[in-house]
Amino acid sequence: MYRTNTCGELRLSHAGQTVTLSGWVQKMREFGGMTFVDLRDRYGITQLVFNMETNPEQFKLAQKLGREFVVRATGVVAERSNKNPNMPTGDIEIHVDSIEILNAAETPPFTIEENSDGGDELRMKYRYLDMRRAPLQRNLMLRHRMAQSVRHYLDLQGFIEVETPVMIKSTPEGARDFVVPSRMNQGQFYALPQSPQMFKQLLMVSGYDRYMQIVKCFRDEDLRADRQPEFTQIDCEMAFVEQQDILEVFEGLTKHLFNEVLQVQFEGSFLKLPWEQAMSEYGSDKPDLRFEMKIKELVTRNANRAEGELSEAKHETRKAEDETRDTKHETRNPEERSLPSHASRVTSHDSSASRVTRFDSSGFPAFDDAEYIGGIIAAGCAEYTRKQLDELTDFVKKPQVGAKGLIYVKYNMDGTIKSSVDKFFDAAALQGWAEVTGAKPGDLLLILAGKRDKTLKALGDLRLEMGRQLNLMDKNKYVPLWVVDFPLVEWDEETARFYAMHHPFTAPKPEDIPMLDIDPGQVHANAYDLVINGIEIGGGSIRIHDAGLQKKMFEVLGFTDEQAEYRFGFLMNAFKYGAPPHGGIAFGFDRWVSLFAGLNSIRDVIAFPKNNQGRDVMQDSPSNLDEEQLKELGIKIS
RNA sequence: GGUCGUGUAGUUCAGUUGGGUAGAAUAUCGGCCUGUCACGCCGAGGGUCGCGGGUUCGAGUCCCGUCGCGACCGCCA
Numbered sequence: 001m002y003r004t005n006t007c008g009e010l011r012l013s014h015a016g017q018t019v020t021l022s023g024w025v026q027k028m029r030e031f032g033g034m035t036f037v038d039l040r041d042r043y044g045i046t047q048l049v050f051n052m053e054t055n056p057e058q059f060k061l062a063q064k065l066g067r068e069f070v071v072r073a074t075g076v077v078a079e080r081s082n083k084n085p086n087m088p089t090g091d092i093e094i095h096v097d098s099i100e101i102l103n104a105a106e107t108p109p110f111t112i113e114e115n116s117d118g119g120d121e122l123r124m125k126y127r128y129l130d131m132r133r134a135p136l137q138r139n140l141m142l143r144h145r146m147a148q149s150v151r152h153y154l155d156l157q158g159f160i161e162v163e164t165p166v167m168i169k170s171t172p173e174g175a176r177d178f179v180v181p182s183r184m185n186q187g188q189f190y191a192l193p194q195s196p197q198m199f200k201q202l203l204m205v206s207g208y209d210r211y212m213q214i215v216k217c218f219r220d221e222d223l224r225a226d227r228q229p230e231f232t233q234i235d236c237e238m239a240f241v242e243q244q245d246i247l248e249v250f251e252g253l254t255k256h257l258f259n260e261v262l263q264v265q266f267e268g269s270f271l272k273l274p275w276e277q278a279m280s281e282y283g284s285d286k287p288d289l290r291f292e293m294k295i296k297e298l299v300t301r302n303a304n305r306a307e308g309e310l311s312e313a314k315h316e317t318r319k320a321e322d323e324t325r326d327t328k329h330e331t332r333n334p335e336e337r338s339l340p341s342h343a344s345r346v347t348s349h350d351s352s353a354s355r356v357t358r359f360d361s362s363g364f365p366a367f368d369d370a371e372y373i374g375g376i377i378a379a380g381c382a383e384y385t386r387k388q389l390d391e392l393t394d395f396v397k398k399p400q401v402g403a404k405g406l407i408y409v410k411y412n413m414d415g416t417i418k419s420s421v422d423k424f425f426d427a428a429a430l431q432g433w434a435e436v437t438g439a440k441p442g443d444l445l446l447i448l449a450g451k452r453d454k455t456l457k458a459l460g461d462l463r464l465e466m467g468r469q470l471n472l473m474d475k476n477k478y479v480p481l482w483v484v485d486f487p488l489v490e491w492d493e494e495t496a497r498f499y500a501m502h503h504p505f506t507a508p509k510p511e512d513i514p515m516l517d518i519d520p521g522q523v524h525a526n527a528y529d530l531v532i533n534g535i536e537i538g539g540g541s542i543r544i545h546d547a548g549l550q551k552k553m554f555e556v557l558g559f560t561d562e563q564a565e566y567r568f569g570f571l572m573n574a575f576k577y578g579a580p581p582h583g584g585i586a587f588g589f590d591r592w593v594s595l596f597a598g599l600n601s602i603r604d605v606i607a608f609p610k611n612n613q614g615r616d617v618m619q620d621s622p623s624n625l626d627e628e629q630l631k632e633l634g635i636k637i638s
Numbered sequence: 639g640g641u642c643g644u645g646u647a648g649u650u651c652a653g654u655u656g657g658g659u660a661g662a663a664u665a666u667c668g669g670c671c672u673g674u675c676a677c678g679c680c681g682a683g684g685g686u687c688g689c690g691g692g693u694u695c696g697a698g699u700c701c702c703g704u705c706g707c708g709a710c711c712g713c714c715a
Contacts, residue, residue: 027675034672047675067665082673090675107666110649113676117649117664121707175714195715221714222639399641400711502715529715539715586715612708 002072002102008044010077012091020074021046021094022102024132025065026112035062036093039073040112042137047080047093048073054095061099068105068112068129074098124617127608139605143593146261147214150234153256157249159212159236164199166192166216171567173504173557175219178229186634192218192230195586197503198571200237201543204582205574209239214589225601226535226591229614234538234592237584243526243542246583247272247482250538254480254530261596264478270530271481278483279453283460285486288534289479291472295459296437298373300452364424366405372452374459375407377437378466381444382410389420396448396462403458407447411439464534473533475598480532485509488525489556497558502527504553504568506541507583513549520556530587537592540585547575 002022010019023041030036033052038045050062065071075096084090110118112132123130130136151161170177170191177191193199195217203211213235220229238246251270258264271289278287281294367373378384384392389408396403409419409430417430439445446462448455467473488508489498498520500506508516512523527541544550550572554564564572590602603609610616630637 029674029677030671031674031677032671034674036674036677038675045675049673051672053672080673082675084675087675093673107648109665111665119650119707122649219714222712224714225709227714398710400709402711536715588715613706617707 006043007039007041007046008088010046010089010092010094012079014077015079015092017077018074018097019077019094020072021048022070022072024105024112025067025069025071027067028062028065030063033059035059037062037065039071039094040132044089045087046089047084048075048096048099049078049093050096050099055097058096058099061101062096065099065101066105066107068108068132069101070103070105072100072102121611121617124609124611127618131607136604139593139597139599140607142261142597143589143605146257146593146596147589149257149260150214150253151212153253154210154212154236157210157252159210160208161213162203162208162211163213164193164196164215168193168199169567171198173500173567175221178218178220181633181635183633194219195233196235197505198568200235200584201505201571201579201582202574204237204239204543204545205577205579207239207580209580209582211235211237211584223610223612223614225603226594228590228602228606228609230610231602231606232589234587234589235584236540236586237582239580239582241542241581241583243484243528243583246540246542246585247528250530250585251482257592257596258478262478266478266480272484273481274485275483275487276485279456283456283458283463284534285483286529286531286534286536287460287481287483288464288467288473289481290474290477290533291467291470293376293378293463293466293472295374295376295456295463298375298433298436298447299370300372364421366407366449367421367424370449370455372455373447373449374455375433375437375445375447376459376463376466377439378444378446378470379440380442381466381470382412382442384408384410384444392446392462392465395465396458401458401461402454403448403462404450406462407449409433409439409445409447411441411443411445413442415441478532480530480537483529483531484527485524486527486529487521488512488523488527489520491521498556500553500557501525502539502541504557505543505550505571507544507549508553516552516556526583528585530585532595535591535595536588537595538585538587540583542581542583545575545579545581547572547579550575 001020004020005014007021007023021039021041023039023046026038026040026045028035028037035050037048037050039048048062050059052059073094073096075094075098077092078095080091080093108129109126110116110122110129112129114134116123116130116133118126118130131140167180167190170179170189171194175194177194179189179191182188182190196213196215200211200213215233215235216230217233218230219227221227223229236250238249247270254270255266258266273287275285278285280297281287282289283295389406392408393406395401396406407420409417409421411417411434417427417434419425419430422430433439433445433447434443437445446466448458448462450458486501488501488506490501491497492499502525507526509524509526515523525541527539529539530537544553550568551561551564554568559567590605593605594600594602597605599605608616608618615621
């Protein structure tokens with residue numbers, strides 16, 4: 001027998017018992033006549049004691065041990081004379097009667113402890129050693145608990161888990177596919193699924209009206225700390241549902257997970273934030289709502305007079321968008337359709353800013369030419385030094401943020417105002433900005449100007465940076481929300497066509513369907529994202545279940561009938577045989593686990609992750625194939 | 639494809655204007671130590687300064703190229 005107990009379970013109540021433990025030697029502390037050995041398994045650490053006087057034979061054996069040796073020890077559980085309150089087993093130790101080396105070990109290249117001394121690269125190379133460490137083991141156990149919890153909850157809700165194929169047909173929409181060559185069908189390839197999207201829709205056609213799967217997905221795109229080439233989704237689909245039905249079920253799942261795993265509860269239902277509002281108030285489609293600091297608009301105007309580099313087709317949509325925006329301004333009713341009442345947008349105050357500020361003839365070029373001017377209020381930051389402001393300027397001018405410069409206005413406690421544009425605007429104008437933005441004495445107003453989309457994004461980045469600097473992102477606070485009403489399609493200048501923002505099966509909002517023919521760029525999707533603390537945790541949509549509407553969608557996306565038939569023919573066919581209304585959602589499981597683990601990277605919630613370049617540095621994959629293998633597959637490397 | 643950062647002992651890092659045999663901590667090995675749990679004390683070994691080229695009397699340090707790693711942008715739902 002290798003063990004009667006684990007290294008984490010023995011307590012004072014076990015004192016006097018003879019036990020056998022097996023595990024790894026974590027650390028040894030040797031004295032003249034006494035040796036302490038910390039024995040570790042995934043349940044904890046227990047101290048073994050060897051005494052030269054009471055058992056010289058075993059004492060000698062213990063001196064031969066080294067770090068990470070695998071050993072079996074039998075002995076008596078004894079109360080410690082010096083207890084260690086920092087460890088669960090700290091009240092006891094094992095007086096060892098016999099120790100046996102099950103397997104010796106080379107000295108590992110880094111320390112296998114709570115905080116390792118090894119760097120990322122080294123730990124990835126010896127991943128199996130890194131995973132012996134408690135933090136990694138906690139992460140993987142958390143992952144396990146969450147997976148169990150998801151399955152349990154969805155099972156109770158009537159979902160059934162169905163496996164879908166991993167070798168499927170390549171669909172060039174969206175992300176690039178990983179492909180698998182077929183030996184039996186030379187020159188042809190399978191693809192690994194970016195998600196089981198079409199299969200889960202077919203399951204709805206087949207009548208499995210509540211489907212779920214925790215499933216690997218594959219995308220051949222460049223990686224980030226929160227993106228791996230293969231990752232795991234909680235994939236779900238439901239039939240005979242509307243958006244609200246889906247949001248309710250998965251808000252339920254979200255609350256269940258938070259409650260079961262983190263013991264965090266939420267009051268009421270999650271905020272539903274329209275995409276346009278998310279963009280205009282937070283400069284992001286995944287806003288971090290742990291803090292306010294909304295973006296305040298000073299002015300938006302038609303900037304078509306600017307650069308003439310736009311393509312013909314782009315011009316069309318751009319004009320259409322600008323027209324809508326202008327309309328919003330004139331009617332002082334910027335919020336469309338579904339905005340809840342709490343959404344007060346600054347545009348409605350525009351008149352007060354415009355009264356005292358001529359943004360188009362101030363003599364300040366950055367403002368006079370700007371399509372959009374907006375800012376955020378850094379509360380209580382009027383005391384910021386020149387150096388701090390310069391650093392913020394550098395931050396927004398980084399190519400990743402892309403602003404041309406940063407304008408600041410300090411509203412000092414004594415009522416005076418100091419800004420970087422004092423030359424161009426008088427005190428009344430600057431005071432007017434405070435009225436519009438809601439800045440109070442002691443606040444710092446940070447303003448960016450330029451193209452509307454880019455400037456909002458930059459303001460969003462600046463908002464997050466200020467949130468970090470002012471410690472407004474509390475790791476123990478969780479603010480989930482639904483972002484809804486995404487645009488259905490996005491125009492791409494390079495290829496001069498529309499692309500589905502979600503995917504080509506996303507249904508338009510019913511009231512927008514007529515606009516598909518006139519102005520697809522204005523159509524809203526019946527889609528939703530779950531966002532928590534600025535992280536996109538999941539997203540989904542109501543799907544198109546009507547073959548005619550799907551055909552129309554393919555037209556909008558510029559597919560010929562032949563292309564649509566070639567790529568998605570089987571789905572269109574299936575829809576001819578009675579497809580129920582349906583919709584679904586998929587969650588990024590790795591991201592969700594890393595959120596719960598309090599990590600910024602998903603790597604450490606994945607047992608065997610890949611690095612930035614998509615390489616497995618432990619296996620050293622991907623790797624070359626033999627000539628023989630290639631020949632069999634009919635593949636030639638150029 | 640791009641921006642930024644980084645590469646020095648097994649490991650984590652320091653190394654000034656370009657100037658003595660390239661250091662510290664930790665790990666490893668040896669010695670001493672009977673209550674440690676970051677044990678302590680003494681000692682030892684350990685270096686292709688990522689790689690290639692250049693400038694120089696002299697390069698870890700400066701220049702050019704290249705490779706690896708990380709974060710981000712593009713890309714990606």
